[in-house]
């Protein structure tokens with residue numbers, strides 16, 4: 338999340354999208370999965386087959402990924418003000434169903450899986466197959482059964498209607514000013530997936546920006562996000578974070594009934 342590394346993060350995310358594999362090895366051996374993970378009309382996201390060997394995360398050279406995004410157990414990150422605010426706003430409780438969109442290495446996924454317990458569930462979702470393979474590997478290795486890991490095509494959430502209490506996008510860069518249709522699609526899909534009273538929490542580093550040809554493509558401002566969300570969501574709270582040289586906005590929305 339550091340300022341100087343934000344461009345690297347975006348470059349990596351773009352590279353990950355480009356490099357994303359399309360095969361689904363071992364699909365026939367997978368255990369039965371919920372219909373909404375298999376129905377092509379729902380965008381055909383896939384659940385990874387169980388992974389028994391720790392898959393290599395090929396970003397190991399990049400310190401921000403090695404030190405920040407990939408590790409699950411990171412006490413220093415847990416203590417940071419931004420993470421504590423996220424945890425306070427998420428307010429995970431037993432029985433909750435949470436969609437962790439852009440789950441990365443699973444830092445939040447595994448903490449929430451512990452808190453929501455056997456009656457809750459965490460859907461960890463990512464566009465990068467290396468991340469979902471890592472999540473599958475870790476869930477098997479740690480014996481965490483109340484979660485799944487789904488690789489989705491960009492722009493897709495792949496969640497069943499009215500099935501989750503909370504959708505989070507934490508430092509994903511999924512919303513960009515040059516992608517209005519995709520932004521709108523995320524708000525629509527999140528609203529459809531949420532149960533009545535369900536919440537949507539989005540955190541974005543304001544320094545993350547990329548270039549697409551000549552047109553600037555940036556993270557929307559908090560005001561732009563609130564406006565985009567407004568047809569389907571009311572704004573519950575808005576926060577600005579400053580930590581270690583970077584700044585971010587954090588927005589909490591509630592689905593309109």
Ligand SMILES: C[S@@+](CC[C@H](N)C(=O)[O-])C[C@H]1O[C@@H](n2cnc3c(N)ncnc32)[C@H](O)[C@@H]1O
Pocket residue numbers: 346350353405406438439440441442443444445462463464465468491492506507508509510511
């Ligand atoms: C910077 S990491 C953050 C990981 C995690 N949320 C955390 O805070 O530890 C961003 C992750 O979001 C994923 N991502 C980026 N754009 C996405 C999108 N449109 N939909 C789903 N995942 C996305 C990337 O592949 C990457 O794993």
